[in-house]
Amino acid sequence: MRRLPRHLNHLLAGLTLAILSVGVSTADDRDLLRDQGGNPFLFIALDNSTSMNLKIGDDDVPAVGYGDDPASRIYQAKEALFEVLESEEAVNLGFTTFNQDQLSVNF
Numbered sequence: 476m477r478r479l480p481r482h483l484n485h486l487l488a489g490l491t492l493a494i495l496s497v498g499v500s501t502a503d504d505r506d507l508l509r510d511q512g513g514n515p516f517l518f519i520a521l522d523n524s525t526s527m528n529l530k531i532g533d534d535d536v537p538a539v540g541y542g543d544d545p546a547s548r549i550y551q552a553k554e555a556l557f558e559v560l561e562s563e564e565a566v567n568l569g570f571t572t573f574n575q576d577q578l579s580v581n582f
Contacts, residue, residue, distance in 0.1 A: 538550075
């Protein structure tokens with residue numbers, strides 16, 4: 476039977492000690508299940524990259540107006556959100572945008 480290298484034995488012993496010293500922890504999520512509470516939270520993330528300014532259904536054809544053209548994807552997304560949220564009053568809303576136009580992977 477092969478033996479583990481000495482540094483792996485030390486690493487395993489350290490990890491075992493760390494795990495055993497943490498003790499037992501439990502999650503208490505009873506507050507999430509209460510019968511009465513505040514308004515729910517809804518967080519919406521919109522993509523504002525260049526592709527969202529393209530026309531729906533057309534490949535790589537930009538819409539004029541930078542998001543205010545009714546044919547653009549971002550306009551349609553904003554219009555759909557408006558229609559859904561227009562009559563909703565009992566929701567806490569949060570909005571953000573993300574853009575991956577300048578995303579790159581470095582090796």
